[in-house]
Amino acid sequence: MAVADRRTAEAGTSMSRLMERAGTAVADAVAALGHGVSALVLAGPGNNGGDAFVAARVLRQRGYRVAVLDLAGEGGSEEAVTARSAYRGPRVAADDGAIDAAVEAATVIVDGLFGGGLSRDLEGAMAALVTRVNRARVRSRAAPHVVAIDLPSGIDGATGMVRGVAIRADRTVTFECRKPGHLLVPGRHYCGKVTVAEIGIAAATLKGLAVTTFANEPDLWRAHRPKLARGGHKYDRGHAVAVSGPMTATGAARLAITAALRTGAGLATLLSPGDALLVNAAHLTTVMLARVDDATGLTEALTDRRRNAVLLGPGMPPDAATRAMAEAALAAPAAAVLDAGAVVAFAGDVAGLKRAVGEGAAVLTPHAGEFSRLFGGEGGDKLARARAAAAASGAVVVFKGEDTVIAAPDGRAAINANAPPFLATAGAGDVLGGIITGFLAQGVPAFEAAAMGVFLHGLVATRIGPGLIADDLIDGLRAARAAFDML
Template sequence: MLVEILTPAQMAQADQLTIDSGVLGYQLMQSAGQAVANAAVDLLERRTGSGASGMVCILCGPGNNGGDGFVAAQLLEEEGWSVILGCSVGIDDLTGDALLAAEDWGDEIFSLSPRLWQDADLVIDALFGAGLSRPISGELADLIDELNLSGLPVLSVDLPSGVDGTSGLAGGACVKADQTVTFFRKKPAHLLYPGKAFCGDIFCVDIGIEEQVLDDTGHIAVENQPVLWIDSWPEALKPIADIDPLRLADHKFHRGHCLVLCGDATHSGAARLAARSALRAGAGLVTLAPPCDAASLVAAHVTAVMVEPVQDVASLGTVLAKRTYDVLVAGPALGKTQDRRALVYDALERDVALLLDADALSCLVDGIESGEADLSLLRESPAARSERLVLTPHEGEFARLFPDLSHRVREEKRLSKLDCAITAAQRSGAVLVLKGADTVIATPDGRAVVHSDGVPYLATAGSGDVLVGIIAGLMAQGVSALDACCAGVWLHSRAGRSFGPGLIAEDLPELLPSLYMDVAGYLSGGFHASDWTGGDD
């Protein structure tokens, strides 16, 4: 099944639709508080041994997040745990369901102070959740800093207080939680950094909201899971017993041919990594295209990968006319000389699936008088028109192409990486892979997939070249651009995680075969990401 991600605004709509259908808001709050209390008991029992013999400190804020805290306080006390509760406002300042919850708590409400947790075994952070409207500052920020220094386990309700639910940005003080319990569906901040790093283990619990509300709320993105792309998994990467008998006699030309443009003699490693990765990802043939004076050096460093010199636009035309190529990759250490830049512009006019990475992305900005890429060249390319244009920028390349959506601007204006990636995909007409510890894959029609799996081992030279090669290899076999990007990012991340420390980019393509056996476990059902029409239509 799809795992949808809802913005706090969409979540508020889900709450409201449920309330409109006859469920009391206070009932939802009680379910949320119960889930928090359950999680707290698990954590307490792990810390204090079984039996209700520990103390919980609950920090409540002025809104419904605080309301969840009051409910949890009451339930934990009923179960025999010692509870001490502080609130950022007096009971007279509470309203609605939060006021009801505070009245039902009935016990003492202290002012917030570090003294509250001095004897505690666990702190529950119910200060702010979806309603955070600005970074936390002043006395509350000091309190959060002290809490983070206390070394006590912290359970956050819905979101770690201070983290912006929509963008995952952490502008002011933020609670550093060991565990976060959220409700119905995850929010962007549970997946996007830095927010995700503050959440600890995330548990998403059912509080009685019906799935059907999603038809009305829509969703901002989905999580990247094999169910999205497993149905388009190439035959050649399946275990022999799963291959369609009619495909057992396939030859290499059925598995597609990738052409990878290559840089000069001193910069050919990146393209060679991409080429090898495309082969490992199942492309039937892969050819590297270096400039003439680098051809013998490149040829000396490859074996199954072929070499066809491409000096200029004319020779690219000749090479493309000679054989059928299914996918063209341009970027890894391509260089930004006049010649190589001309190749990128020429490739944009050709009717072939096109993956632009690294230097090819920079070529779209470098040497342009206005300093701005002409995105209409991308949008109107045959590749984009046939939904076969892919861009794989890291944040630096993304900032050059889309300066108004850069990481810096996002932080300044508190914009979400998801919204910005979707906007960039719409402007460029490309399936866009905005790489990072939280990679966002976005499509021109407004869909987004998030792969959030901090694997710092992947932050190593050449790792992005491998990713673009994997995506190209999958597309060569007929996988759609979106499915190939999602599957490629998944495989890349898994490879990094399974290898662990010491990983270098050369290791990554060699890890793919063992991952294909893992993928085989998912082959029993699913649907294509490319068939998914998004949540808000």
């Protein structure tokens, strides 16, 4: 954003004008709330504090009773200093008693302590203030509404992580576009409702920035959605295959392959080990069945070039035989999706996985546990971890969870935010693997197939509602797929 600001300034819109618009947008948002007229504005040392002073001035002009707690200290940018001196209303003394009284009296608290410039953990008086505001927000009677400027103070805009302690906002007003910290958890949970205000940074300026981080929304992949040609043949829509687990673990791959078919693949085949053929046969109707027992069998099955997308891992043990089959899938011309056991089978050997992926289209779909087992590490910056994993493996990595990150080896990454909490249910991940395989079968490139698959998965779940089980996702896909085509 700093680069965008600079380019905008070079193009004639000054930083002070951007600050004026940003602060006014915050005042507009506060006024639209109708949550009383007594505002306590917290102003920090940087431009976030500058925005806060503009908001304070504008709110006062609009008849609000405003008090500013000025924690700017010495210094700050020229624009922030100007905004500060243009505000001539009441200030709150920076002592505990005065702050408590001001928090008590406020119907709205505007948080302009820190935004995109947060560079270390909140400590001391600053951390104590944040804790005070958070406590006031949950008091039962006349709790103030908290509006954060750009980001709730204490949330790291690049990672969504809490730096020590962070403001819990009811609403966050950010500028031009959402940042990763609005989408990644826990940051997302601290923002409340996020609104994006345009403050005059031209779209052309933003476009010229070679942005590589995106919200996972239709704009990112709309143009890649499969289109049905009139008079088309089922083979035009691809032939998805999935590999079944052994006799006692067949359900996962059946869920997945059925999801691939519902996602629009023209044909679907389940490749099953001999011991599980009967149990699979008893459950399948539209999906075809063929016997494959090992890597050699899979290589042979994938010599049929019409089988253009293959999923393996659900229900499979993370052992050497699974790894050999995964290598066979990656070596074949088909696009490959590795999930569950097929991901973990490469634990400790990411370099070997990268060699196996080569130049092929491959997608890995680990949840946090599988991710750690393959790539190492635990917790921390999810976006950076997913990006590093994609670069290290040469595959598109779908790092699952509430804030699934889809990362490509070329550096692009998308953060998904439409998955409801009740999607965390047994088999949901298998269905996701199948959906992505279905899009790959229809010729969608790997990154877009993964991103649109994750979005469709969240969309289906949201439409079904609480109580869903993975089987419902399969049924729900039919109607949701139609809605997805209209996005």
